[in-house]
Amino acid sequence: MTSEYIAGSVNTNPVVVRRLLALLREAGFVTSQPGNGGGWELAVNPEKLTLEKVRQAVQEESPFSMHSRQPNQRCPVGKKIQGVLGPLYVRAEKAMEGELAKTTVQSLLSAVQVAEK
Amino acid sequence: MTSEYIAGSVNTNPVVVRRLLALLREAGFVTSQPGNGGGWELAVNPEKLTLEKVRQAVQEESPFSMHSRQPNQRCPVGKKIQGVLGPLYVRAEKAMEGELAKTTVQSLLSAVQVAEK
DNA sequence: CTTATTTGTAATAGTGTTGGTTACAGATGG
């Protein structure tokens, strides 16, 4: 499909679509073909492509992040809080990722098709 | 503690602290006292206060959200995708929340104190 | 009563991120 076609479906601009798909291409999930008759194509088995993989490809930063400003190191809490929070963030993140890893692009497609009937 | 004291620890402006604490106060987790000798105080048992409760009080919007622009309803996928994605988002969110609910403010405090030794 | 202290809140400015848009070079097939 072309980026313009997809943009029409998602209701946005073709360039926005290309930018996003470029990330998925870097991850090896889709391929693109310039020129006449070109466009974008899925490059992997949709049953193997989980939403977690897609998420990782599209947004590299983790959902949780530390404060932008360094806490005061002279405060007994500020001094240690990041070391305590870090592992917790990792666990919460993993829990979310585990759930997203359960769903594949294929299962999404099937769900859409069922809903369509 | 006063908002100015806390701001010194978190390395930010007192007003920022007050705005955040005001959300926690609305949730009933802390109380505030204006005037001389006033400040902020924890109002609940720190063993009962989970980070998930805090998260809910501080940021009401869910981590996942639908596209800002409505997908094209004439597209067979666009027409149904939100109904398919919705429940999935709920599951991923619940998984994350479940993890955050396992940690209490008290356990954070203990962890900080242990790390301090 | 006066003064110092502290919250409550509005107003404003700066900053960064995101999405949208335009523009155009380069690739490709007919």
Place this chain on the structure above:
DNA sequence: CCATCTGTAACCAACACTATTACAAATAAG
């Protein structure tokens, strides 16, 4: 050679978030 696509840079608008200033209102202490 032309129509069609991608690739990408450049730019703007919208939005959110943080920080900051300013000041009214509450409160305790003297």
